[in-house]
Each structure stands twice: as structure tokens, then as C-alpha cells.
Amino acid sequence: xxxxxxxxxxxxxxxxxxxxxxxxxxxxxxxxxxxxxxxxxxxxxxxxxxxxxxxxxxxxxxxxxxxxxxxxxxxxxxxx
Numbered sequence: 001x002x003x004x005x006x007x008x009x010x011x012x013x014x015x016x017x018x019x020x021x022x023x024x025x026x027x028x029x030x031x032x033x034x035x036x037x038x039x040x041x042x043x044x045x046x047x048x049x050x051x052x053x054x055x056x057x058x059x060x061x062x063x064x065x066x067x068x069x070x071x072x073x074x075x076x077x078x079x080x
Contacts, residue, residue, distance in 0.1 A: 007070050008032075008035055010069050010070065011032060011035060011040060011066055011069055011070060011073070013069075014065055014066060014069040015031065015032040015042065015062075015066075016031075018065055019062055019065050022061065023044070023046075023057065024046075026047055026048070027046050027047035028044060028045065028046040028047045028048030028051070029044070029045035029046045029048065030042055030045070030048065030062070031043050031045070033079055035073075038072055038073055038074035039073075039074065039075045039076070039077060040066055040075075040076045040077075041077050041078075041079045042058075042062060042076060042077070042078060042079070043078065043079055043080065044057075044078055049080075054078065058076055058077075058078055059076070062076050063075070063076045
């Protein structure tokens, strides 16, 4: 993980403790990779990797949760 923002720990906590357990119920996994400015990069694994619902999860679940933690987050991207 690359930490280039002071609030990386709180975003990481949100991914680990809030979002990852949700995707795990469908056999998936999610980890935060890095933050660069107002963009957060995450990596899907397990059943989520390549799933057609990944785009919805990314923009409809992950982004709002991260924005609730840090309103300066403007986008989230999946990296492989």
C-alpha cells in the first residue's frame, strides 16, 4: 500500500471493516491499494474479479462509503 494522504488509515479502515465484509458475502474480496489526490484505487478479488456487477459495486457501494469517510474523495477505480 502507498500512503500519500493523511487520511489513508481511515479510508483503509472503511474498506476493511465496512465494505470488504459486504463483498465477502458473495465470495469476493476488496483491498485498498492507494490514494492519489482525490482518487482511491481498490483491487477486487475472489468472485468479484471480473464480475459484471463490479461496476455497480464500485460506484454504488464503495464510492459512497469512502465519501462518507472522507468527502474529498471524488472517484474510485479498480486496478488489477
